[in-house]
Each structure stands twice: as C-alpha cells, then as structure tokens.
Amino acid sequence: MLIRDAEAADWDAVWPFFRTIVAAGETYTYPRDLDEPTARGMWMLAPPGRTVVAVDETTGDVLGSAKMNPNHMGGASHIASASFMVDPAHAGRGVGRALGGSMLAWARAEGYRAVQFNAVVESNTRAVALWKSLGFEVMTTLPEGFLHPTLGYVGLHIMYRRL
Numbered sequence: 001m002l003i004r005d006a007e008a009a010d011w012d013a014v015w016p017f018f019r020t021i022v023a024a025g026e027t028y029t030y031p032r033d034l035d036e037p038t039a040r041g042m043w044m045l046a047p048p049g050r051t052v053v054a055v056d057e058t059t060g061d062v063l064g065s066a067k068m069n070p071n072h073m074g075g076a077s078h079i080a081s082a083s084f085m086v087d088p089a090h091a092g093r094g095v096g097r098a099l100g101g102s103m104l105a106w107a108r109a110e111g112y113r114a115v116q117f118n119a120v121v122e123s124n125t126r127a128v129a130l131w132k133s134l135g136f137e138v139m140t141t142l143p144e145g146f147l148h149p150t151l152g153y154v155g156l157h158i159m160y161r162r163l
C-alpha cells in the first residue's frame, strides 16, 4: 500500500465510499445527504492542510483517504486534527492504521505539538480502538453528543495525543 498526496483526479475514486460512509450517518457529523461539491471542498485540502490517499500498488485502487489540518487558528494552531475514510470494501486490512501513522508522521514533521480529534462517535468502536492503539486518549465525552440512526443518542469523544 502506498500513501501519497491526493491529486484532484483522485476525488472520483474517493467520493463513492465517502458518500456511503456519510450516508450511513454512523460515524461523521456531516449531513447524511452531503452533496458532492460540498464534500469535495471539505475533504480535498490545500496547504497548510493535506489530503492523502492510500493506494493498492498492484491494482491502483484507492483504498482510503485522510485529511489533516490545523484544528484551530492563532494561539491554538499548533494542534492538528484529521479525518479518515476507508472504503468499507477494504476495511480491516490495516489501511486505517497506516493512514493514522502517516498522519502522525506528517503532524510531527510540520511541527505540531499535538493532534486532536473533535468528534469520535463512542459507538464507533473500531475507530476508538484504533486511535487508542495509536496513543490517543479520550479527554472527555460529550453526553448524548451524537444521534446515531439506530442506537439513538450516544457519546461523542474528544480524543487527543501529544507529539
């Protein structure tokens, strides 16, 4: 698997699984009917942000994508944030872990002092376990912070890792 900067042409491969993940409404605080141009604008970042794709080097398939960016501006711009989407057809193969590791390397190289995830849905146990294994802690959980389509109101974690 190769992780590289996303090019504009990669969006066509990202959008189908991005749309599936967002439409499910289980893991992101995006509107479930997010339209394509808005999604592209939110995901395909210019510096100081960065968007990457994970590509199967044999088939050329895009397996997943991540975006990373300063979480705040001004006096809090030393903290990065990031978001991840792995094509469900390729889940559980280490793509999310590789994207997470790549993001941490980027954040360190860019001089960030920490990474903050603002909204990790408590019931997204796969993501929570992955981020904990990469050194993130749950700093707080917003009670009933997220309305899950089948579970109802669940907690929303703020997760944090110093670099």
Ligand SMILES: CC(C)(COP(=O)(O)OP(=O)(O)OC[C@H]1O[C@@H](n2cnc3c(N)ncnc32)[C@H](O)[C@@H]1OP(=O)(O)O)[C@@H](O)C(=O)NCCC(=O)NCCS
Pocket: 021, 027, 083, 084, 085, 086, 087, 090, 091, 092, 093, 094, 095, 096, 097, 098, 117, 119, 120, 121, 124, 125, 126, 127, 129, 130, 133
């Ligand atoms: C969360 C997500 C990024 C994980 O990506 P992935 O490529 O499936 O994950 P990986 O294969 O790298 O597995 C990473 C860890 O997830 C956990 N995991 C994997 N499969 C799991 C399963 N079936 N059940 C629970 N946890 C699981 C394990 O902790 C695993 O660690 P391991 O490498 O020690 O086995 C991906 O599922 C995804 O895009 N989900 C939808 C969007 C999303 O939730 N984004 C993150 C928002 S915070």
